[in-house]
Amino acid sequence: MNEMTPDASCEALAELKTALRKNRRDAHHRYFQMATVTAEGHPRNRTVVFRGFGADDASLLVITDCRSEKIVELRQNAATEVAWYFTRTREQFRISAVTTCVDYRCQSEEGSALREQVWQQLSEAARAQFFWPGPGLPLDTGTTAAVTDEAPDTFALLKLSPVAIDHLVLSKVQTRRRSQLTDGRWHEHWINP
Ligand SMILES: Cc1cc2nc3c(=O)[nH]c(=O)nc-3n(C[C@H](O)[C@H](O)[C@H](O)COP(=O)(O)O)c2cc1C
Incomplete structure (x- = not known):
């Protein structure tokens, strides 16, 4: 899978962080x-849960x-699109991203450390799922192993690096801005909602 480090100086990313803060009282905002x-x-x-930003912010x-x-699917095609709606502030972010999978075979020290750190922050209930029989198999196939303190081989961290963001705000005056990462720089412009 390709890796691309986005320039964090992107207005849409700053607005995403503002939306996370303003909507934090809603349990589903992540x-x-x-x-x-x-x-x-x-x-x-x-649906997945947002677990925070990577080291590139x-x-x-x-x-x-x-x-x-x-x-x-990601092994065949690392392209992802995220659709994220914040109900309190009534705004949608559609984020095109390139996904990197950080699993137990990860060679990078930084990646392995981050994977382990995220594992350590998980609740017991969240960890337990990684010891269940494989997802998507017929019910009751396999046995559930004991939960360990160390991240199991089934646990992967996905890093979604944005390459384009479409931000729609449903306020009285609707606004929509498209942001595109080209040659390591973000280009942003307003478009019709
Ligand atoms: C509220 C909610 C949160 C979820 N969070 C995650 C998550 O963080 N990671 C994940 O892999 N699946 C999560 N799931 C389960 C996925 O939606 C999905 O059913 C599962 O990952 C299997 O998808 P796949 O067969 O396309 O890989 C969540 C489901 C719900 C309803």
């Missing part, structure tokens, strides 16, 4: 939809099970 494409070219979408962190379908 959930977004993450779409991938199958090998056959079909769209696949699912721009990439979105998500945790997932290495055995899940999305990992197979």
Whole structure:
């Protein structure tokens, strides 16, 4: 999977951080939809939990099970689109991103350390899912292993590095801005909502 380090000086990313702060009282404000494409070219979408920003202060962190379908899809095509709606401030961010999967085979010290750090921050209930039988298998196949303190091989950290952001605000006067990362720089312009 490709890796691209976005320039954090992007207005849309700053607005995303403001939206996270303004909507923090809503329990669901950290959930977004993450779409991938199958090998056959079909769209696949699912809800995931935002786990914070990466060290570049721009990439979105998500945790997932290495055995899940999305990992197979991302291996074929690292392109992702996030759709994130904040109900309190009534704004939508559609974020096109390139996804990097940080799993137990990760060679980078920084990546492995971040994966372990995110694992350490998880609740016991969140950790337990990684010891269940594989997701998507017929019910009751396999046994549940004991939860360990160290991240298991099934645990992966996904790093979604934004390459384009479409920000729509549904205020009295609707606004929409498109931001595009080209040659390491963000270019942003207003468009019709
Ligand atoms: C509120 C909510 C939060 C979820 N958070 C995550 C998550 O952070 N990571 C994840 O892999 N799946 C999460 N899921 C489950 C996914 O939506 C999905 O069912 C699962 O990852 C399997 O998807 P896949 O078969 O496309 O890989 C969440 C589901 C809901 C409803």
